[in-house]
Structures are given as structure tokens and as C-alpha cells.
């Protein structure tokens with residue numbers, strides 16, 4: 001392994017993109033481009049998912065199998081001791097006796113940090129609450145780089161539920177390491193939190209479509225709106241009545257750049273109609289595929305012996 005940048009040492013948990021700097025990101029992308037990951041034969045990870053997942057859990061699983069290792073999938077915690085009332089800390093301490101790393105998804109923003117503090121093995125944050133989703137953001141940024149052959153100089157428009165979307169919260173920090181113009185499009189109640197807002201400009205989609213290089217959409221994070229029913233309900237009503245008012249249409253695509261990269265972390269709901277899937281600018285399924293390579297590199301990086 002060659003990509004062990006001082007800010008991301010081997011054996012270290014991946015909790016937040018703030019661990020990465022531009023050099024660490026560039027080193028990682030170089031490893032991925034060269035598919036220069038090591039063998040993980042004999043290594044085991046646990047996929048500990050307290051929330052639903054299709055792509056993230058199966059891509060970590062597939063990545064580990066392709067690296068020669070094994071996976072203990074705990075995708076339905078209701079069948080584990082969690083349903084008996086076991087704390088996250090005790091579950092982490094227990095799994096650490098069996099595995100070499102734990103991939104964790106959890107509804108609490110600070111769960112990855114809580115787990116890291118008691119864990120004898122690295123923790124990989126696979127999306128915690130509305131906080132961060134660092135490996136998704138790394139694969140999002142890698143997609144931007146592969147589709148555009150650069151990151152510097154691009155105009156990136158992030159659109160949707162920017163308030164609760166954890167992928168956006170991580171991606172905006174990574175974009176900040178590069179020379180990128182960042183723009184935010186969202187309903188007023190779903191604006192990007194203040195600490196990230198200063199990194200970009202709030203705009204209207206129609207004003208920026210013709211100059212946007214990368215358009216990154218997200219769904220309404222309905223599960224995060226439970227304490228804020230008054231915020232979500234009117235939006236949900238809008239969403240059902242006029243499903244594309246929140247998303248994009250074929251007419252939008254007609255006014256967008258010929259070289260646009262249209263991205264979405266998935267799952268998408270009606271914010272991208274399926275008619276757009278055949279547009280070569282629709283990159284969201286290529287994004288999924290890039291994610292497998294990114295996770296192979298990340299797992300190999302934290303599991304390889306020095």
C-alpha cells in the first residue's frame with residue numbers, strides 16, 4: 001500500500017471527511033486509478049447497519065469479497081442483541097473480538113465517533129444520522145473526477161434536502177479542498193446548515209442550469225423529518241401533488257450543458273424521472289460502480305499491515 005497519507009494512517013477509523021486533505025484525496029484516487037489495492041485474505045469485516053441500505057452495505061460486502069476477505073453482515077439489527085437492549089458500545093466491543101474492522105450505519109449523528117472511542121478495530125462511518133457519510137462523498141468526488149477528468153474549475157450545484165442529506169454534508173467539505181464553485185438549490189425549509197452555507201451560494205436552478213458542470217440531486221430525507229412534521233408535511237404534499245417541482249425534468253435537461261454530469265447518491269424517488277436514465281449525462285449508475293473501487297481502496301488501506 002502506498003496511499004497512507006499522514007492524515008489517514010493505516011488502521012485508522014474513517015469517521016469524517018475532515019480527516020482527509022487534498023493530498024490524501026489525490027493519493028487515494030491515484031490508488032483507485034491504478035487499482036493498486038492489496039490482498040485482504042484472512043481479514044473479516046462486520047457490516048453493522050442500524051438503518052436500511054442497499055448500495056452501501058452490498059458495496060462494502062462485494063469490495064471485501066473481491067479483496068479476498070470475509071464479511072459478517074448484520075443488516076437487520078432487530079435479529080441481533082440490539083433488540084434485547086444492548087448498547088452500541090457493547091455491540092462494538094463484542095464485534096471487535098471477531099473482526100478486523102466494523103462498517104457502521106446508525107441513526108445518530110455521533111454514532112461513528114462513539115463507536116470509535118470504545119473500539120479495538122477501525123470503524124468506517126457508512127452514514128450516521130444527518131451528520132456525515134464520508135465514503136459516499138469520496139465516491140461522489142471520484143465520480144466527478146472520472147466524468148470530468150478534473151475537479152478544479154468545475155461549477156457544482158447541490159440540490160434537494162441539503163438540510164438533512166448527510167452525503168451533501170460530507171461532499172461539500174471535500175469539494176472545499178478544490179477550486180470549485182459550489183451552489184445550493186433547495187426549498188427554504190431544507191437549506192444547507194449554516195456551517196456549510198458559507199462554502200457556496202444559494203441559487204435558483206433555472207438561473208444556473210446552463211453554467212452547471214455537475215448537478216447533484218438528493219431525495220427528501222423523510223426519516224429525518226420525524227421531529228419536524230410541520231416542516232415536512234407541506235413539502236410532502238407538494239412532492240406528491242407536483243412530484244417534479246422538487247426535482248428535474250427533461251425540459252431542465254434540455255437547457256443544461258451538453259457536458260453535464262447528473263449525479264444522485266440513490267435511492268432516487270421522483271426527483272429524477274426514469275426517462276432521464278438513458279441520457280448519457282445521467283451518471284448515477286456509473287457512480288454506483290465507481291463506489292465499488294473506492295471502497296476496495298478504502299478497506300484495503302485500513303486493513304493492510306504496515
Ligand code: NCD
Nearest residue numbers: 055056127167219265266267
Ligand atoms: C444515501 C444515505 O444513506 O445517506 N444513500 C446511500 O448511501 N447511497 C442517500 C439517501 O439515503 O438519500
